[in-house]
Amino acid sequence: MVTLEKIAHLASDCRFDSLGPDAQMDSEKLSMLGGGTRHDVCASTFSPRSPGLPGICHSFTQDGRCVSLFKTLYTNYCSHQCNYCTNAANCSQKTRAFTYTPQELAGITLSLYQGNYIEGLFLSSGSGRNEDVVMEKIVETARLLREKHAFAGYIHLKVLPGASRSHIQEAMELADRVSINLEASSPAHMNEMSATKNYETDIIQRQRYIRDLMSKTDRKASLPAGQTTQLVVGAGAESDMEIFKRILYEYREIGVKRAYYSAFSPQRGTPFESRAPQQKWREHRLYQMDWLYRIYHFQPQEIHHAFDENGFLGNADPKMAIARQSMDSPADPNVASYSELLRIPGIGPRSAQRIIALRKMHPIKGKTELAQMGVRIKRAAPFLKINGWRDSTLLMWSA
Ligand code: SF4
Structure with missing residues (x-):
């Protein structure tokens, strides 16, 4: 595993001259922007090589290869008020705001890539003051990598809530995969988690843009690894059944390739800091349920056998529960x-x-x-x- 210290050393050491005069990189910035991705999942809990630490993560490409990715935020500054997030404007213990420049970030990525430490970039971000300004920078980073440095590695770009269709299209033309985080299973649960994000317009509508830009009629972007999404599990009161229904919509109507689940863990200074953490097993059972639908092609009505009367899976293998009943x-x-x-x-x-x-x-x-x-x-x-x-x-x- 490559640590953030190692990444900082590589960046400041600047043995890859591509970084140029912007190469002065302090490890605090790398650490804060790397650590800020702790809730962004790029591999399921089944992945044996997913350490859950900032810096380098592992993910699977469209052809099933496991790749190491440099995982970071572009900026940890965000004007949204998500009650579980330390980057949020309503977090009372906000850390210093850091932001890369596209040149810095492209340079570090290139350095790590050329040194054989990574095979690609997983780039997420806070929304800054204006999501389109940050999206522009995210796109510029990917463009520098692809067009100036002929970077052939894997790129996963997060689409920010509310980003414009044109920025989404540009991101899709440069990336292997894009994703926008659902976070919650419905508008009502989103309202419980964030006072500023509109579920329908900021998120679902953006997912539809991605779907349509990839569609046979539009064919604006090929996006080989498709779009994915992610939910925070256990921050709100939603049941597993509600999550399952939303995920069915995501697979069938939006065409997401994968859904990821991230167990909620309370963070100091956030409005949800005193909420109980979600046990990891719930995340694991949701992945098993997802697997039954996506890989085993179980029918939704069969999967319903795995839920209890309150709509939760419980800490038992859903396939076993379904077999017993059906x-x-x-x-x-x-x-x-x-x-x-x-x-x-x-x-x-x-x-x-x-x-x-x-x-x-x-x-x-x-x-x-x-x-x-x-x-x-x-x-x-x-x-x-x-x-x-x-x-x-x-x-x-x-x-
Ligand atoms: S949009 Fe919400 S979850 Fe994402 S960085 Fe901003 S505050 Fe955090």
């Missing part, structure tokens, strides 16, 4: 379809494909063979029946 009888891996196999806990897409390939050659005889194909037998056994065999130690089917 599987009428154990499945035989020798005859079950791909989609039926995927619904068995402990069987994922890869093991389901292996099962189907193997049984074309000969019938599957038992647990050992399944385990060799990557099936997690302990989880799968109560839901399986193989050549008349069933796991007699688990009584769920006779209950």
Whole structure:
């Protein structure tokens, strides 16, 4: 892991002359602008290489490659009043405001890239006094990298709430991925979290711009890694079911590639500082639910089985909860379809494909063979029946 100190050293050392006379970089600025991205997620909690620390983060490209990114804010100054954010105008313990110049930021990124420390840039920002002025600087940074320095690395740019369509288009022409944070699942929950952001016009409308600019009719920007979004979980009173409904809209109507979930943690000086932190497991269960919809192609009505009567997932594997409620009888891996196999806990897409390939050659005889194909037998056994065999130690089917 490359630390902020190391990044500061590289920048001030200026062994890459591209930084030019603006190279004097203090580590406080790097630290504040790097640390200011703590709520911006670029990989899910499933990612083994996501340390959750400022500086360098890891993300996955459209072709599934894990890449190291320099993750920073452009500025930590923001005129919005989001009740959970230390950059917000209503935070009583505001730190000094720092801002890069496009030249500085392009230079540091280039330095780290040429030194093989990173493969790209993840650039977020406060909105400054005017989101369009900051968007212009964000775009200028990306333009310097792409056009002046022929930077071939990965670029993820955050679109600021309320940014103009023309700035969004420019960002999309230069980036691999753009995203705008939803933060909340509805206008009412957004009002609880921020007095200044309009959910519909500042966020959803901007997501529609991105969708339309990528559409077959407009084709204004190819944006290879698409648009993503992110929610803060547990800052407001919204249920997991409300989040799920919003996410369905995001995948189906907006066409987001991925949704990310970030468990709320209270920060000193913010209006929400005395609220309880959200346990990490909730974030994890939301990712599992998301995975069932996006990768396993579970129907929304099947996923509903995972929620309790108050609309929460609880700290249990949602796939197991769904299987318990919706599987009428154990499945035989020798005859079950791909989609039926995927619904068995402990069987994922890869093991389901292996099962189907193997049984074309000969019938599957038992647990050992399944385990060799990557099936997690302990989880799968109560839901399986193989050549008349069933796991007699688990009584769920006779209950
Ligand atoms: S828009 Fe809200 S969450 Fe984003 S930096 Fe500004 S105050 Fe923080």
